[in-house]
Amino acid sequence: MPNHFSHPAAILRSIQVRKRWEKVFIAVGVFSLFIALATLVLLVSDLLIRGWPMLNWRFFTSPPSSDPEEAGISIAWVGSLLVILVTAFVAVPLGIAAGIYLEEYAPKNWLLDFIEINITNLAGVPSITYGLLALGFFVYILNWGESILTAGFTLALLILPIVIVTTRESLRAIPQGIREAAYAVGASRWQVIADHVLPYSMGGILTGIIVGISRAIGETAPLITIGALTFITFLPDSPLTTQFPFISFNWVWAPFTVLPIQMFNWVSRPQDAFQINAAAAGIVLLVLTLGVNALAIYLRYRFRKSIKW
């Protein structure tokens, strides 16, 4: 092999060549990320251009209709809200409790390993599998039907791994010294957790819950699988009643539709006019999920900044 590095000019040229390649790579890297950015911009602008004229008060207050001009998302957003309510009610306590057990109580043995692998796998299971679980188990074995309750539980199981994992991470971030100090003054294990560890890690846990909720708002496939009706023109019973005891839970048994299903329904119609509705519903969905996500990012940033052990 000829020793071409012996000459200073050759060395300089070699450096130049390598620097040029570096510049080429930077250009390619910027281009790759530009694609991601462009996707987002194109997506949002396409939705806005098509759907903006549709976004008015009537759109939010009208039920779906076979006339695209008349159709709205009132049933869908109420349905989404109620389903998410059930989801949060199930997933938040269950997820936090599971996270506390795995991080603070569980002995390090095969069972912990097994549960961990299991949660990792559940986080990666396709969401439609949860729909099949719900169809076979909630709808037919427990006989809950195609109700808000079924949908809420389905989405709760879906976001449970997210809540568990973030709960564990935030508990792990609390320094051991805090726990030891509490034990030293005679607190029991639960007192240590409930009075000290949990309050200090609430910020991180809250972030996890919000990320999970945002995921649940946008999730479509599992709810289609349980047979969520796509054309419903009536609202479920109101949770507040005029008669004693003023609160009714009839609504959990009501059939429902949610925003993403409404959007899917409109996208898959052959008439072009419905695509405007789909775009408008897409804007609402995007604002909701991204807004909730942005809140989580902001909260995480805030909590990271304010905590100095």
Added chain:
Amino acid sequence: MVEQPFPSTNKVPLTLPSRTIRLWRERIIATVLFLAAISSVITTLVIVYILFAETMIFFEKVMEEHQESLLAALVEFFTGTEWSPLIQPISIGILPLLSGTFTTCVVGSCVAIPFGTIAAIYLSEFAPAKVREFLKPVLEILAGVPTVVYGYFALLFVTPVLQKIILGVQQFLAPGKESWEYFELPGFNMLGAGIVVGLMIVPYITSLAEDALRAVPVHLREGSYAMGATRLQTAIKVLMPAATSGIVAAYILALSRAVGETMIVAIAAGLQPKLTFNPLEGAATTTAYIVSVSLGDLPHGSLEYQSIFAAGIMLFVATLILNVAGYFISRRYREVY
């Protein structure tokens, strides 16, 4: 895990009035928390039970219908080239659904793997802090877009653009023909759906691969720089090999996402099962089949009801293998140094 700082409390000769209550309360709370943790295992068990039970009924019905043994039914399931459990005479070859899933995933990977990897290297080794701070949230936002919105994007934006591009290329290569003589990309096609699936999984690959690259110890980088290597040479010759298992795990986990992706393909790739590997055609994936059946009236206990569980079990097994592989591969790269 916290070590109890002093040995068990019941040996302390104190007679606080609440001691027993406190002990019992602790035990009950520990039990309740344990049950919550076990719920994830129960979820998995129920998923497996439901999928298996309904799939068994599916095969029993098929055996009855075709008057054949379980083995013959299984052979038909895995090797048959036609999937139409809803139309008499029924045929239950799963291959058309798998080919649809395979094709969209290949298209998606062709988009996501190069872009995702390059973006990860750029973000971890080249990008100035300010650019990183701006781009990381953008990627997070992309990962948070509901898939039904991506489906809309694939059907109503990407596909029309592709149609124009494909027509334009043909007109450029062979000008002067009648418009109907050119190939027209169908409105439902796996190319557009696959590209959008790829765009959807780019953030996963980027963030996981970036983590893997950043986990490579700094002294490996410094050693490389000290030898006069540029950042690019270091990234490709030192960091990529050192982070291989993490990057491969990122690909596998992203692929698992693509396999399980439902709404994009259900909206944009078509709902007709078809044994084809041509992305220019439309064909149903495994997930899209489940959606298309669920959309209709689905009587409990009918063959089409059970058929979605048979399709679902293929999906579950495929993603399970990918996820477990990804889990173990990604665990390995932390232990190398």
